[in-house]
Amino acid sequence: MQTLKAVLDAIADQPFHCVQQLRGRYVFPRFELNFIRMQGSPGANPASIAFVNIALADAKIPALFLQSADAKLAVADFLIRRFRSGIDRFAQQNRGKDGSGSFNTIALSQKMLRRDSVLLDDSTIQLRFSVSLPAKGRGGGVVDAEQAWIMLAHELTTIVDATFFYPHYDPQAQALLRQFVEVQQTRAEIIRFMQQHGLLVFIANGAKLPRHSGVDDRPTLDDSVKAFQAPATLQVTIPLPDGRSLSGMGIKQGITCITGGGYHGKSTLMQAILAGVYAHIPGDGREYVVTRDDAFFIRAEEGRSIRNVDISAFISDLPNGLKTTDFSSDNASGSTSQAAAIVEAIDSGSRLLLFDEDTCATNFLVRDELIKKILDAAQEPIKPLYATVRSLWQQHQVSMIFVVGGLGYFLQKADTCLLMEHYLCRDITDKVRDKLGPIAEDEMPLGDFAQSRCLAADNFNPAYTNLRLNKTLPKRIKDLRNAPKQLEYGMDLLNLEAVAQIAEAPQLLAIGYCLLALRTQFQQAGAKAKSLRFWIDWLESEIGEHGLEVLKADYPGYLSMPRKYELAAAINRMRSLKLIREG
Numbered sequence: 001m002q003t004l005k006a007v008l009d010a011i012a013d014q015p016f017h018c019v020q021q022l023r024g025r026y027v028f029p030r031f032e033l034n035f036i037r038m039q040g041s042p043g044a045n046p047a048s049i050a051f052v053n054i055a056l057a058d059a060k061i062p063a064l065f066l067q068s069a070d071a072k073l074a075v076a077d078f079l080i081r082r083f084r085s086g087i088d089r090f091a092q093q094n095r096g097k098d099g100s101g102s103f104n105t106i107a108l109s110q111k112m113l114r115r116d117s118v119l120l121d122d123s124t125i126q127l128r129f130s131v132s133l134p135a136k137g138r139g140g141g142v143v144d145a146e147q148a149w150i151m152l153a154h155e156l157t158t159i160v161d162a163t164f165f166y167p168h169y170d171p172q173a174q175a176l177l178r179q180f181v182e183v184q185q186t187r188a189e190i191i192r193f194m195q196q197h198g199l200l201v202f203i204a205n206g207a208k209l210p211r212h213s214g215v216d217d218r219p220t221l222d223d224s225v226k227a228f229q230a231p232a233t234l235q236v237t238i239p240l241p242d243g244r245s246l247s248g249m250g251i252k253q254g255i256t257c258i259t260g261g262g263y264h265g266k267s268t269l270m271q272a273i274l275a276g277v278y279a280h281i282p283g284d285g286r287e288y289v290v291t292r293d294d295a296f297f298i299r300a301e302e303g304r305s306i307r308n309v310d311i312s313a314f315i316s317d318l319p320n321g322l323k324t325t326d327f328s329s330d331n332a333s334g335s336t337s338q339a340a341a342i343v344e345a346i347d348s349g350s351r352l353l354l355f356d357e358d359t360c361a362t363n364f365l366v367r368d369e370l371i372k373k374i375l376d377a378a379q380e381p382i383k384p385l386y387a388t389v390r391s392l393w394q395q396h397q398v399s400m401i402f403v404v405g406g407l408g409y410f411l412q413k414a415d416t417c418l419l420m421e422h423y424l425c426r427d428i429t430d431k432v433r434d435k436l437g438p439i440a441e442d443e444m445p446l447g448d449f450a451q452s453r454c455l456a457a458d459n460f461n462p463a464y465t466n467l468r469l470n471k472t473l474p475k476r477i478k479d480l481r482n483a484p485k486q487l488e489y490g491m492d493l494l495n496l497e498a499v500a501q502i503a504e505a506p507q508l509l510a511i512g513y514c515l516l517a518l519r520t521q522f523q524q525a526g527a528k529a530k531s532l533r534f535w536i537d538w539l540e541s542e543i544g545e546h547g548l549e550v551l552k553a554d555y556p557g558y559l560s561m562p563r564k565y566e567l568a569a570a571i572n573r574m575r576s577l578k579l580i581r582e583g
Contacts, residue, residue, distance in 0.1 A: 019048070043097070074112060074184040100132045296569075417431075476490055478512075
């Protein structure tokens with residue numbers, strides 16, 4: 001600490017860029033502080049990056065909580081949230097010029113994700129955070145060394161003590177850490193049970209699905225919300241290792257339809273299902289809503305870019321002579337975008353597709369009897385999804401879950417039919433079969449849509465040229481703060497608003513560094529071009545083995561891991577994408 005005090009004294013009242021001299025390692029009584037990236041202007045965004053190291057032996061976190069990868073992920077998630085809470089409790093924020101003089105962490109959602117903000121090994125806990133050192137005075141400002149010392153020697157010390165040292169936790173904090181670990185461990189048991197019994201989704205009895213608002217993923221504060229209760233015909237009971245059991249609804253493989261009147265909970269149920277690919281923090285209400293990992297939400301996306309996708313199984317050659325066996329568009333329609341999204345998702349490895357009628361292109365879903373009387377079949381290039389769902393399941397083992405409120409056609413094709421009524425879930429499969437007859441099989445088998453798209457080696461160039469200033473940057477990877485699902489990568493502006501299962505902004509930034517890692521590997525490999533599926537599987541394996549460090553982010557500590565399906569979706573939406581067709 002005395003070394004830190006000496007450096008601060010030396011740069012006191014000096015031009016602010018002198019904070020660069022703080023880069024390095026400082027030893028405190030119970031932890032180490034390291035500055036690894038320093039910003040030279042007050043209130044800069046992004047701010048300086050620092051990390052603290054704490055000996056695991058000193059933290060005294062129970063060994064039981066560190067015995068598996070799932071448990072370690074839970075502990076890491078708990079620690080970054082506790083550190084964030086410590087900032088809110090103990091630090092005076094924005095104390096200096098231009099909003100300088102603050103601590104911050106990665107943005108956190110309701111999900112427990114693999115992040116690079118907390119790293120755990122056999123001996124050390126490392127937590128990364130940002131710090132904007134305080135400035136004062138006019139113009140560019142000077143270093144406010146007195147306030148910097150208060151921040152680092154007093155506030156940070158208090159935050160670290162409250163965050164990492166288990167014996168310092170009050171009983172509520174100790175219980176909460178145990179709950180984080182138990183959520184992950186129980187979720188792992190649920191996943192094992194689902195795999196053994198062919199289940200797509202499990203929703204525990206007592207789950208609370210409604211959210212605070214359309215832009216706030218926290219649980220609703222409405223006390224009148226009904227907890228989920230499984231229909232008796234679909235209830236399963238999962239034994240847990242400690243002798244307890246967990247009961248809830250299990251949705252089996254195949255075709256499932258969720259129907260009901262408006263405002264009765266159909267889309268709320270679907271939102272919980274699509275979010276169930278991630279673990280949720282204790283108190284979220286969806287802790288034990290688990291969806292098979294490969295689930296992907298499909299929607300219409302007018303105006304998106306499509307490159308060399310075979311959508312001929314769903315859409316035949318178009319009137320303008322455009323071939324759909326190798327379809328590309330810079331301004332896709334609702335139907336072509338949805339057809340491409342299905343093929344791309346299957347190509348990336350997904351075998352569970354989720355649909356909500358409200359976000360689909362109606363003409364891609366069905367053709368009703370009245371329109372058939374008006375339009376000759378030869379005039380309609382679209383083969384509606386309704387006509388192919390059974391073939392997708394039977395020929396390609398692609399399960400689907402649909403939310404339908406006005407399209408009863410899909411009930412004719414469903415293995416399982418659910419009714420949401422006043423937020424209560426009922427199994428109406430037998431009623432549907434009585435009213436509509438047996439399951440209607442597809443009249444014609446689905447055509448083949450096997451992909452042969454390989455990524456060209458010159459993809460994912462991160463260089464950015466400012467045409468107005470005639471200036472080129474070697475790398476530009478930037479998430480847009482006012483557009484949380486848009487990413488600037490090189491000269492590409494990636495709009496991922498339609499990729500529903502991106503849970504938090506740091507996943508978007510991680511996608512950018514995934515693209516950069518892939519480009520680096522392309523250049524090093526120098527071998528035959530390989531498929532998109534090959535590369536996303538390769539990168540997933542590398543990160544699984546070595547962690548997010550393989551992405552070599554400019555600002556470590558600010559990445560959350562997306563699934564490979566979101567990475568594939570981002571690649572497929574790049575307007576600069578270059579593909580090579582095999583054969």
